[in-house]
Amino acid sequence: MEKEIETLSKKILMDLDYNSKDLCIDMYYKNCGLKKPEINLQKECEFKPYFYVDTSEPKEIYDYLDGLNQEIDLKKLEPEFENNTSLKVQDLITNIEIIEKIVYSDYILNGKDISEVSDFKNKKERKICKVYVKYPNHVKIIREYFKEFGKSYEFDIPFLRRYMIDQDIVPSAKYSEDNKIDNSIPELNCIAFDMELYCKKEPNAKKDPIIMVNLFSKDYQKVITYKKFENSEYNGCVDYVKDEKELIQKTIEILKQYDVIYTYNGDNFDFPYLKKRANIYEIELDFDNASNSQQPQIIKISKGGINRKSKIPGIIHIDLYPIARKLLNLTKYKLENVVQELFKINKEAVDYGDIPKMWETEDTTLLRYAYEDALYTYKMGNYFLPLEIMFSRIVNQPLYDTSRMNSSQMVEFLLLKRSFEQNMISPNRPSSSSYRERAKFSYEGGYVREPLKGIQEDIVSLDFMSLYPSILISHNISPETVIYEEKERENMELGIIPKTLNELLSRRKHIKMLLKDKIQKNEFDEEYSRLEHEQKSIKVLANSHYGYLAFPMARWYSDKCAEMVTGLGRKYIQETIEKAEEFGFKVIYADTDGFYAKWDYDKLQKGKKEENDKSDKLSNLPKLSKEELIILTKKFLKGINEELPEGMELEFEGHFKRGLFVTKKKYALIEDDGHIVVKGLEVVRRDWSNIAKDTQQAVIRALLEDGDVNLAKKIIKNTIDNLKKGNIDKNDLLIHTQLTKNIEEYKSTAPHIEVAKKIKQRGDSVRVGDVISYIIVKGSRSISERAELLEYAGDYDINYYIDNQVLPPVIRIMESLGISEDELKNSGKQFKLDQFM
DNA sequence: GATTATCGGGG
């Protein structure tokens, strides 16, 4: 009895899954009121699959089907039928209803003639047939039979998604006893799961055993293994089992006690591998965690395009790899790279090839590596989870799914939900032919202005706050409004895209206000962090709407809209630049939604001579201080923002002491606190030698910190001199390139391929994925043939390093300052000539 | 320079 009362206090909808055996939706709730929370399974069997057929008369449908007299190909149908006597399409239809709906497709052009498009300003519901069928997986097959009859709609929305949309189910949220949603982020029990294998080549689940399972949660942090590591300082972190079979069994026993499992690439690797190994030992993989369920829950590996997805019903598997890929912008997404980015920690990496040896020699490096893999997976999971929960709630789809969706897919589900709420029938996805047609479409993007090259001082950076979303709203751009003239569009009801965006941005504005209030009151509590995550996720979703319109797979695709948005974007930025220059700024560089500018002293000089100085008092000063420049900038912003449409705002982003502008998309800036920001210049790329990277970095630093061109020149000259004198650590000359396929598969040759061949000839092994580090040595053969490993390298090729490594990254920078390649190259010689004279 | 192919993460 006491338990019952507690149970009522709060429950969280954790996970949902379509159960094809029971033809129902399994809903996993977590009861939070209990001392030990418990998962409960509820079955939803009332919801029935359906789709729409464009006719107002059910009889027409039956007559048509009778006329067809088509028997269904039973092979296509599963689950199997009780009696496989002949089946007709109409036997699988359970009901046809006439309902009133707004058919969105009526209002969009999409290849039609303009005369066939209905007027959105007079949009209204019309009669259409809602066709119910017996089984969800029959919808698509049955729909095929209607192709000759007429249009059908919403036949490809997965059953579970359909249910979430129609019933307004909010996942990963707390429900109180009166079924109201509580906004706080639920406390979930999370565990990170990772494993190590014994394998000498590519892992093969038939023979390569799992040797360690690494688990990390709030109350359990262990590496489970079956080989005793003697004298290890890590003994406290190790749990021993008898063998691999016991290892797998123990892993399942522990994992099933948690709500959330974090992995890094578990979709494609850990779970499929675990499943295969468990099959070998005939272990029943039962992850069932619900107190009242009777069926075993096993890992479901489904195909998602090229990749796989691993789902355990009732437990939320969060694979952090796809999340890191969509939320971070890195060149590499190995676990170490992401850990470095998020926590600024250099995580030790282990070469996979060394694992067997470490295992045999009981090298504890392997234990530490295993332990840290789980630890950082856990930290990363906790870092991303609140944001992902917010995405799941806003989009209104299960966390498992939204965490694997890209932003366009999330926008689509958001729109499907809005469309349903507005009693609309959503447009269909494109056929494969129109998909190909759409994919070919290309259009002009943002405006990028050629920079004022060289070193600039005292720079302000200004940008539009969410430019594209605000253009979509203020110009009412949507597939159904785009056919109207500008004026007409702005005076009519908002289309679905601007309407959805408007709701999102108003919510974000409201949150921002609440946050400001909390900051003032110094309330950095749970509520604060929840709001912070919510506003962040709204920002991501709002910024994805423009991209969604140009996404060829989108239901609400519209190339016209996308083109219009970038066109208006270019107009706004160009007009703003003009106004900035009229005001007294000199714009140095602009890209899409923002620009860098300095104060134009030259123009003021001219202006003074021409007309007797009417400009602001401040501009009379010989040179503006940083504070004065910012005051002027804010004054300019105020004027601009008064003229801009509502919701659009140009913002002050920052002040920079100095900047170096090389070409479009290639520049570097130094902030007032000395922090350097580099864009598009190659310093970050791994395949260059240290000497090339270090020289470029030193040159950028010299130019930004001191504005000293001569110092930059000197740095380059010194490097060249040192190379000539042999005054260089050979390690700094190593060039690193990854082998991306087997040596035999390369059609052409390259230095790292030649080196890999040499390694093989010497009897050592090279594998796909190895990074080959080599030096180019002296000689007359081709460069590829002169590539050597450090230990076999003789004298290095001085000219190669000067011409192909050191100079290319710095030449463009120096050219932007008016210094030629010749001057840099010959400076050494000239120096010698000077000595002769 | 433009177009086509491949690769990613995990061990």
Added chain:
DNA sequence: GTGTACGATAATC
């Protein structure tokens, strides 16, 4: 599961 990637970079023309 009433479904499918995609975006960057290297290789090649």
